Amino acid sequence: MSATRPKIKARPPTRPRLGKIGESVPRSDGTPKVMGEFAYASDLHAADMLWGHTLRSPHAHARIAEIDISQAVGMPGVHAVLTHADVPGRKTYGLEFTDQPVLAIDRVRYFGEPVAVVAAEHPEQARRAAEAIRVVYELLEPVADPERATEMEPLHPDRPTMGHGYRDDPRSNVVRHMVIRHGDPETAGDVTVDGVYEVGSQDQAFLGPESGLAIPDGEGGVDIYVATQWLHVDRDQVAPCLGLTVEQVRVHLAGVGGAFGGREDLSMQIHGALLALHTNRPVKFVYNREESFTGHVHRHPAKIWCEHRATRDGRITCVRMRILLDGGAYASSSTTVTSNAASFALGPYRVDNALIESTSVYTNNPPCGAMRGFGAVQTCFAAEAQMDRLAAELGIDPVELRLLNALAPGDYLPTGQLIDGALPTAEVIRRAAALEPPAPEGFPRDPIRLPGGAGNTTRGAGVHRGVGFAVGFKNICYSEGFDDSCAARVQLYADGSATVHCAATEVGQGVTDVILQVARTELGTDRITLAPHTTATVGSAGSASASRLTWMVSGAVRDACRAALEEQERREGGEVDVERVHHHRPTTPLDPETGQITGERAHVALAVAAMRAVVEVDIDLGLTRVVWVGTAQDVGKAINPQAVHGQIEGGTAQGLGLALMEEIQTRDGRIVNASFTDYLIPTALDMPPVTVVLVEDPEPDAPYGAKGVGEPPAIVSVAAIAAAVRDATGRALTRVPIRADDICL
Amino acid sequence: MPRLRISLTINGEPRETDVWGGESLLYALRERLDLPGSKNACEQGECGSCSVLLDGVLVCSCLVLAAQADSHEVTTVEGLGAADDLHRVQEAFVAAGAVQCGFCTPGLVVATADLLERVPAPSDDEIREALSGNLCRCTGYQKIFDAVRLAAGIDA
Amino acid sequence: MEVLTPRSLDDALRLKAELPAARFVQGGTDVLVELNFDRSRPAALINLNEVAELRGFLRENGALVLGSGLTYAELMQPELATALPALAEASRTVGSPQIRNRGTIGGNLGTASPAGDALPPLLVESAQVEIASVRGRRALPLAEFLVGPKRNALEPDELVVSIRISPSGSRQTFMKVGPRNAMVIAVCSLALSVDRERGELRAAFGSAGPVTGLVTAPLDEAERFPAAVAAAASPIDDVRGTAAYRRHALRVLTGRALERCLA
Ligand SMILES: Cc1cc2nc3c(=O)[nH]c(=O)nc-3n(C[C@H](O)[C@H](O)[C@H](O)COP(=O)(O)OP(=O)(O)OC[C@H]3O[C@@H](n4cnc5c(N)ncnc54)[C@H](O)[C@@H]3O)c2cc1C
């Protein structure tokens, strides 16, 4: 069968617009998006297309005794019903360890784990067929409590996480255990504060549900059009499971409706390709919202034990922290989350002595992996609460205490790494602290401007105002020896116009415009076309994650443009076609025993943000309204200031959600709020105005000095808003999301 | 499998299609009528991405049976403007940076157009309340409010 | 699945009598969620949108007769909001503008959820539910109509035509607690009216028991009323909140509502 191209409706070639580096450029995909003509993965259509549907486990932990598909295969409209037995290649996949079955084999380890897939003419027929598959489960006791995971039966008896260069931990269900020992962790202080903090599991809740279209190429290979964050690594995971070469699997970016980490792991890619190859017809998957909650990984829930010691005059002498992360049923990116949680646990403060222990474990809870700010979000919440406790204990102003200990270039991270790039901690603190919040508003007011909002619960009774301050930081780009690179290809034509190829995934963050802005700046022309993002024509760009893409893409496109110009000059005109791969400076792994660097650095660069938040809390009902947020963020250089503001405002909204309302709730591993009715994300009535100050302190090593900007606001806002609610209520509030009960009962 | 035939007016044009009884208007628009502009983010009325006007009234098309739209008028985002003649709300969304991933955008554009039709110069409170049924996960709403004010010609 | 679209009340009743397993759909804001998420596959759907008799409202000898097809957006319009202020306040808390444009009081009664926001204000106003079938008509006080969580007193062939209220003209208010500032299903809710004419306090709470509950007391027992309302509730722990919080919040809400209505 010849390949049927998906009908990508009127997605006009990305047209060049004026706008070079440093200018606010309207999005090149803005017009198709406001017209409803931008083709998202769920909009794709192909002639003769079938609908895929996934049968998922209703149990968090069970042995599969039998799967009987005989009823389902003969049902009207049904073309294929596949189980693990039909996976022709490797039966498991995974971002780092291949510990996750394509379709459950003899055991299910989490609620919603895929067990079988169906393709049918109409989605309703596919659903009915899935319902007719008989699976006999023998229930097993779920490992639901991460604190007890190491004492329970191993969920992965073959220990897929051992022998990869991490500290091999013999305890059962440990994904990664790391220890950072820095200076003398026995160092005392004049004062000590301790606390235990908890962070609930957050969902990325991107609006565009997981979707994609797989089209057989008629020669045994397959084209997959999908909303994802990393085309090449999708391909590298898909091909072995299909028993194909990577050349036989082409992964193309379909329009992405948000990602935030939730599309780093595979969703429908292998399932769609299996069904397409089996039926020899295009197969489309669109998850519904409920399924989406089980269709991707979540933010790791965490428990963090802290002890901070300081001198009377406010210098931190020693910090001891223990971090436990619930990784859920499969490893996903738990190892990196474990390491980030530890590496940034102290916050952007100068601390000479520390002992940090960070552990992620397997459980039968929903698998956790990447989400904006991972690891650092959890520890920032704990560390900043500790800073406030310390300030209170010492009678020092919390902003002053932070300034006193602010980390700066020339200082060392607890991993022994010298900070040799830009890190304007003190400046972001000063700039954020200088922002004036709006004056308190009197009563009466419309209820929508009061805690409880539209619910009309107060006219002012019980309302207390609170102000919080926090600072957060994180690494930019991948770490610990991961060879992070990005390819770009430039076809420069005789008339000076150009086509740029880059597999960087546009997930909404605006990387498309970064590519175009860099190309315009370097080539000095507006006549630039951006080719489709695909694995077919250019090398890997790496993923849209770790706040790395602006940096890496800028470098790759810049290098390719400059090379193309040189080449054209050398040839004295004509058409040239060059591809360049950009690498940031190398990193090396951390010592598995001490958590110290083994080379010059484990992290490439750092970015820091400070935030002041004002809330009003109805302390009798425990309801909160965030009134205002002011933030100063270290961005290196803002390539597109409007887009940078958008990232900061959006990241703040996600942090507000985690601070006040967002949590995946489970009972014995089963998600009980898998809907937008019960998993609440902030609405237009929940988000306050945000005042943003961009601090431009160019990163010496980064192309154009630009740092990624996506994660810091999501990190710092959780801590800042929680601090403001503490200020309003006088309660300790050691857990996010803060529940009404925690405030008023 | 489809058993019912419906005829309706969409964006001013008479249209007909066969549907299955349990299908929503959203499904029919997207999968049968070649109008995928309205988005399917939750199909439970919570996000507003599927917002359309049904006889001039703002509704979630995921909560209307396709069969209920028979003989009625529907306006979708595709009916608001053309590439060379964008609706002022569409223009404002692009100019204000109110679009990131854009999945919420069609619904927000329809909801905003509806708001400005009824309330030409809305207050900030009115904007927030009118858009409280349209979730956006990317922008934090600030630039969306800017876009509404821009389209309404209100100085921020 | 078939969709039948009657054009008159008689046709609707006849269809329902012929197909008692069919499901009515009015605004669809409850039914479509069930259909979209494969939670319900009724034999047929009866679309009530074209039944003009269910739309709008009328006044009859001082009483208000609200068509079951009246939407929340319509309940917020000035004429009805003046007569039934708590119902209008409740309507403003329902879902989003899109939901308020489409969702109806008939649907809220049909679903009979303990979280239904139209129910507490209707209960404190002693609403009567007017029911019809091919067998005839009957009316029931709302309190008798609500028989259990998501269960009402309708027979398989019956339909809610309207809701009849004699507006008390008393001071009244509605409040709803939810974890975010818009678009929430009630963690708990309260409608309260201070009826000086009858010398009575009436409160109805939602999401704090298997059905919306009504509590009354003489006017002079205002001080003890918050505790009485909290004690009358029988809340549970669920994903939206804890029983302890609900009871506590009802006490707070009742106190505040009294302050509002006695001021
Ligand atoms: C996003 C969202 C938010 C929501 N928020 C709220 C909220 O804040 N508060 C709240 O109370 N509800 C809320 N709801 C639920 C719903 O909107 C209300 O219950 C609404 O009143 C239902 O009305 P409808 O006309 O849409 O009902 P439909 O879905 O059409 O019908 C609901 C039920 O009633 C039956 N029915 C309808 N009309 C009649 C009739 N005339 N006679 C007999 N039976 C009938 C139907 O068969 C069905 O069982 C929300 C729903 C959504 C999707």
Ligand code: FES
């Ligand atoms: S898709 Fe209709 S409201 Fe979300």
Ligand code: FES
């Ligand atoms: S722009 Fe992505 S959801 Fe609004």
